[in-house]
Amino acid sequence: MKVTFIEPANVDYHFLNKSRDIADKINSLSKTCKKVEVIKLNDTNFLDLANHEFESNVSFSFSFMGNTVPNLGRFADNHKYMPLYFEHLAKISNGANKLGVLKMDVDNLGLIFSEGLKKSYDENLGISRVSALSSQLDMFFSGFVNNIASEFKVYSKVFDEDKFDKKELEIQNDNEEIKESVFVYKLKYGCELSDDEANKLKDYEIPTIHINYSGGDDLLVLGPYDDIIKFAQELRNSFKIWTASNPSINLSGGINIVSPKFPIGKAAITSEEYLDAAKSCGRDKITLFGEVVNWDTKDLFKGFDELFEFAVKLEDYCTNNRLSKGIVYSMLHLWQNNYKNQGLLSNENKWDEDVHSRLSIRRFVPLFKYKLRLVKDKEVFEVLNKKGLKFMPWIKIPVSWVSLRMR
Numbered sequence: 001m002k003v004t005f006i007e008p009a010n011v012d013y014h015f016l017n018k019s020r021d022i023a024d025k026i027n028s029l030s031k032t033c034k035k036v037e038v039i040k041l042n043d044t045n046f047l048d049l050a051n052h053e054f055e056s057n058v059s060f061s062f063s064f065m066g067n068t069v070p071n072l073g074r075f076a077d078n079h080k081y082m083p084l085y086f087e088h089l090a091k092i093s094n095g096a097n098k099l100g101v102l103k104m105d106v107d108n109l110g111l112i113f114s115e116g117l118k119k120s121y122d123e124n125l126g127i128s129r130v131s132a133l134s135s136q137l138d139m140f141f142s143g144f145v146n147n148i149a150s151e152f153k154v155y156s157k158v159f160d161e162d163k164f165d166k167k168e169l170e171i172q173n174d175n176e177e178i179k180e181s182v183f184v185y186k187l188k189y190g191c192e193l194s195d196d197e198a199n200k201l202k203d204y205e206i207p208t209i210h211i212n213y214s215g216g217d218d219l220l221v222l223g224p225y226d227d228i229i230k231f232a233q234e235l236r237n238s239f240k241i242w243t244a245s246n247p248s249i250n251l252s253g254g255i256n257i258v259s260p261k262f263p264i265g266k267a268a269i270t271s272e273e274y275l276d277a278a279k280s281c282g283r284d285k286i287t288l289f290g291e292v293v294n295w296d297t298k299d300l301f302k303g304f305d306e307l308f309e310f311a312v313k314l315e316d317y318c319t320n321n322r323l324s325k326g327i328v329y330s331m332l333h334l335w336q337n338n339y340k341n342q343g344l345l346s347n348e349n350k351w352d353e354d355v356h357s358r359l360s361i362r363r364f365v366p367l368f369k370y371k372l373r374l375v376k377d378k379e380v381f382e383v384l385n386k387k388g389l390k391f392m393p394w395i396k397i398p399v400s401w402v403s404l405r406m407r
Contacts, residue, residue, distance in 0.1 A: 012033065014029065022049075023049060023052040023054075026038060026054060026058060027054060027055065027058075030054065030055040030057055030058050031055070033057070034057065035057050035059075036055075036057055036058045036059070037058075037059050037060075037061060038058065038059070038060045038061070039060075039061050039062060039063050040060070040061075040062040040063075041062070041063060041064070041065050041067070042062075042064055042065060042067070042143060042146060043062060044062045046060055063142075064138075064139060064142040064143030064146075065142055065143075065215070066141060066142050066143075066145045066146060066149075066211045066213065066214030066215060066219065067146065067211060068145075068146050068149040068150065068207050068209055068210070068211045069083055069207070069210055069211065070083060070084035070088070070089060070206060070207050070208055070209070070210055070223070071083050071084070071206065071207070072084065072156075072171075072182065072206065082171065083210075084169070084206070084208075084210075085260075086099050086222065086260045086264065087260040087261070088169045088171075089208060089210065089222065089223050089224050089260070090224065090225075090259070090260035091167055091168075091169060091260075092154055092167050092169075092184065092186060092208055092224045092227075093224035093225050093226050093227070093404075094165070094186070094189065094224075094226050094405050095226075095404050095405040095406055095407040096225070096404040096405075096407040097259075097260065098224075098225040098257050098258065098259065098260075098404060099222060099223070099224070099225060099257070099258055099259070099260045099262070099267070100222065100223055100224065100225035100226070100227070100228025100229060100255055100256070100257055101220070101221075101222050101228070101255070101256045101257075101258065101264070101267045101268055101270075101271045102219075102220070102221050102222070102228050102231065102232050102253060102254070102255050102256075102271065103218070103219070103220050103253065103254050103268070103271040103272050103274070103275045104218060104219055104232065104235065104236075104251055104252065104253035104254075104275065105217050105218030105219070105251070105252065105275065106137065106217040106218070106249065106250070106251055107249075107250045107251065107252050107279065107283040107284060108248075108250075108283065109137075109217050112133070112248065112249060113130055113133070113134075116248060117129040117130060117133065136242075137216065137217050138215060138216055138217075140238075140239065140242050141214045141215050141216060141217060141218070141219055142214060142215045142216075144238070144242070145211065145214045145219060145235065146211075148231065148234055148235050148238055149207055149209035149211060149221070149231065150205075150207060151234065152207065152208045152209050152223065152227040152230070152231055153205045153206055153207050153208055154167065154184040154185060154186045154205075154206050154208055155184065155185045155186075155201050155204045155205060155206065156182075156183075156184060156185075156204045156206060157185075157201070157204040158185045158201065158204075159197070159200060159201070160197070161185070163187060163188055163191040163193070164185035164186060164187055164188060164191075165185065165186045165187075165188055166183055166184075166185055167183065167184050167185070167186060168181050168182075168183055169181065169182045169183070169184060170182075184206060189315070189316075189319065189405075190316070190319075208223050208224050208227050209221055209222075209223045209227060209228075209231055210222045210223055212268075219235075220268060220271070222264070225257045225404065226404070226405065228255060229255060229288065229308070229401070232253050232255060232286065233304070233305065233308060235251075236251050236253070236286075236295055239251050250283060250284035250295075251284070251295075252275060252278040252279045252283050252284060252285055252286065253274075253275060253278060253285075253286040253287070254271045254272065254273070254274025254275035254276070254277065254278055254286070254287040254288075255271065255274065255286070255287065255288045256268075256270045256271040256274060257289075257404070258270075273344075274287035274288075274344070275287070276346065277292055277344050277345065277346045278292055280345075280346040280347060280348065281345055281346065281347065281348050281350075281351035282348040282351060282352075286304050287344070288304070288397060289396055289397050289400040289401075290343075290344055290396070291394060291396055291397055292344070292345055292351060293307065293394060293397070300359055301355055302390065302391055302393070302394050304397070306391075307391065307394055307397045307398055308397070308398075308401070310387060310391055310398050311397065311398035311399075311401035311402060312401075313383065314328055314398055314399075314401075314402050315401065315402050315405050315406070317377075317380050318402060318406055319406075322377045322379075322380050323375065323377070323380050323384075324374070325402070325406055327371060327372075327374060327375060327384075328399055328402050328403075329399065329403070330371050331368070331371075331388065331392070331395050331399055332395060332396060332399040332400075334364045334367060334368055334371075334392065334395075335364075335392060335393075335395045335396055335399075337364070338361055338363060338364045339358055339361065339393065340357075342354060355393070358393035358394075359393060361393070364392060365389065368388065368389065368392070369385075372384055372385060372388075
């Protein structure tokens, strides 16, 4: 139990873990305090306390909090509830040992509140509508975000090691002098768990997403770089469903990929700069690998979702020896030789000009076609011949993904 006292408000906060004697603790507090409010975090079920009698000054409520933290818990001997360090999270990544730092928030929220909730016949902004929208956004970022984060995990124990990559994490014991190894298992690329396997492993799950803060309309999360990129995509897709795909309510994001030894404060500041770039370039965008792109493909402008799908396809080809990494890297060299590197754009007009400029450049086509002669797999050849040309203006994102994952 952890106790925090806030003197000006004369309020005591007691943080209790679930235990058999929690009812006794509540009753004990009710005898010494004028009022006791029991707030359950991320849990609306009070039936476990239904059989207990409490004093009349005890009330119950619940609240949501984005509080997913990678935690070894009972899985590490003598390390009760030990969190995984950033170095551990980087080692859990596939390929390069890199940490991903993601900053996201809702676009034009002030405008949505001030103008979006008005009705044509009622110019007065109803407080109920403001309250409803505010609470729904907060519920997503404070509560539902934990559901999304829970999908990204490793395991402390497995039953079929052929489906998992074994990761060795070096930790220190309680006296912080003796280092020892703890092993966790990450599902291999392309593998899936049956429902039966997933149920058996549920007790051994360890989340990989570290929520630094999440609430209101924004968040900052850290984790293995590959999980963070997938998490950003999943969170944005879930947010669009949450808002009924309203075209006026969107998210922007910025992802910074760093070494685990890089100062995390500076990494977060850079993520904020990437987020600002995404917003300055028109909003409803994400900045990744120094590129600002739409989430969705719009006309000839390729979006992140389609670019990432292509990146995963390239990785699959390389993993199964259907395509050499040399061909993939040559695509990046073509991009570097044909497109001006203007640095991180932070202006919508410049971003629009840059995109149109990229689409107009075709001088790389002959050399690209010449490179493809080395691709022997007919299916891969056809995919690169068609999609490779379309994705070339933004090929830095797919190639950077493959480069990190294949290290």
